[in-house]
Amino acid sequence: MTVIVWIVEGTWPACVDAARTHTAADADIVLLHVTGHEVPGAAHGAYAGLLGRARPDRDPGTAVERLAAASAEQLLAGAAERLGRPCTRQERSGRVEREVVTAAQGADLLILARDGDRTHLGPRSLGPASRFIVDHASCPVLLVWPETAPSMAPHPPHHR
């Protein structure tokens, strides 16, 4: 059984915990992190906007790329440590939602966390990337709360 655990800043510990509780001890667990191009891209763009002052060796986009690579490595190391089981770390870069869908092809389970406001249930809990992944993943998806879910209201709230 291959289980892909999507590691995202802010919500990943819940996914790692879910992988430990909901999968067999001999499952192949892949910790997946995707670095998007937008953030360094925006820094490259801002630097290019300084018309005439943009020497390549001072490009903040390049600095951000380097920092992002280091941060991704650290994040995956932290996730592997929390998991405490043998696992594979996978780092990809590109359009985050597409990379996750591609990586999940042929897997038996994809684990990801809900985004958004944690103080109440609903109405919408998925950011654009997570929404795309849930819509397009070709394998079963386990969606978990980043922390303990708030207690259910007596009647489900009728937002909007």
Add this chain to the structure above:
Amino acid sequence: MIRPWGWPEAIVAVPAAGVVIATGAISLDHAAAEAARLGPVIGFLAAVLVLAQLCDDEGLFHACGAWMARRAAGRPRRLLVLVFVTASLITAVLSLDATVVLLTPVVFATAARLGARAKPHVYACIHLSNTASLLLPVSNLTNLLVFAASGLTFTRFAALMALPWLVAIGAEYVVIRRFFAIDLDAGAEAPPTDEPRELPLFALLTVAGTLAGFVLTSVVGINPAWAAAAGAAVLAARALAQRRTTPTAIVRAAALPFCAFVLALGIVVRAVVDNGLADALGHVIPAGTELPALLAIAGLAAVLANLINNLPAVLVLLPLTAPTGPGAVLAVLLGVNIGPNLTYAGSLATLLWRRIVRGHDTDVELGEFTRLGLFAVPAALLLSVVALWVSLQAIGG
């Protein structure tokens, strides 16, 4: 094969200026007048660039990151407020270049260290490098050009722009907080690290002294560029005495090819304005400093900045609006400073130039950044023009 990577834009602009002078498209008198007008402005900018670089060498930006990480206490929304405060002040005092080049990586590193999603904070930093550059003449090269043409004193410029500056930052804050609500709600998971507090006292005192110098030079009627030069000289002397920098590094920080570029660009733009553009645009630019006129001027400036970059845009619009008075040129400034947030790289011209010169930009995803700009730019521009109109009514142009 010619490999033009990293060529300064001056390599194109300087020969172009030579051509317009040689062909008589601009008279030698006008070219000389343009050079005399731009010279002090460029000197001012060079001093601020050196000041910012030396502040970085003193550890000021690293200390900002440590301070933001400590005060954010693992809460992304709090970090966003701190990024707004830091980026707004750094941009206003040490110019947008300092925010883009020196602060952006620090903001990313701070968000990463907290385990927060970095995008809202980095995008905020980049937007503020433009939007928060309205306050002081030193905050942006466009401001220096407008400042030189407006006849305002340093303090009067700051007094008129204070309210538009605050309003534009407020608009950005509301838009970015809502736009990235999901990422900000995601929290931050990294355990707090106990780092020693840093206080680069010498750099902070020098920057405070430079600000006081701006006010003082403005009161006694000398060019505030001298205050910036003095601040840079103090930090440079200390860094050189402690052997932490070299004269070469300081000269590099002054970005001399860039100074040549601005001078050449000014001459080329002057030639184009003299040869018909003034007449063509003269009909489009509304006269007067009533609110609808200010809105139209700022809107036109924003559109032009997005087409040809804000530096040429301000060079084109200044001679056409300066006769109307400070209100009109400050409206131009709102347009050219806030407008660039709409287009990746600030303008279509820059985007094309990047494509031609570097050729590897094809995979940049423009969607989200542009969508954020579509919300933030009209809101910040509209509200800050209203704020400028209020300031003009209250303080007087």
